[in-house]
Amino acid sequence: MGMVLSFVRVTPKQLDQALEDPELAEELAEDEDAASCYLDKAWAGIQFLLDEAEVLVDIYEDGEALDEEATLFGWDPDQVAYAAEAFAEMPADKLAEFFDPKKMSEQEVYPQRHLWGADDRDYLVENYRQLAEFFKESTAKGAGLIRAFSF
Structure with a gap:
């Protein structure tokens, strides 16, 4: 399976409760009926592109840890809105200009041992x-997010 990352939409109230209760955070993150965005193994490559483009959003590190293992992070509605705006200012086609498979392979951007290609x-x-x-829609709903990382 490998290391994968996803985001699950939650209400601000649910996020507040998840900050106090790691078991609830896990339940919310695993809710198959909740709106979500599954990035699979693309997360590290996307982060490489964001860093190269100097977009000040870290999809792995931003937010607040919800559990001791730091596999779940909460993003409050303000953080979600900030990221949504940053993503809107960096459309996908423009971000793609920062794709550098040679550099990504040299830096062993996850998945390591994977030689990035065109x-x-x-x-x-x-x-x-x-x-x-997903961030744009979540912002429109005033939602928070739970970032889930599994390996």
């Missing part, structure tokens, strides 16, 4: 488009 560009761009749209 065909990976579309995979990252499509996942980024979904991510940007």
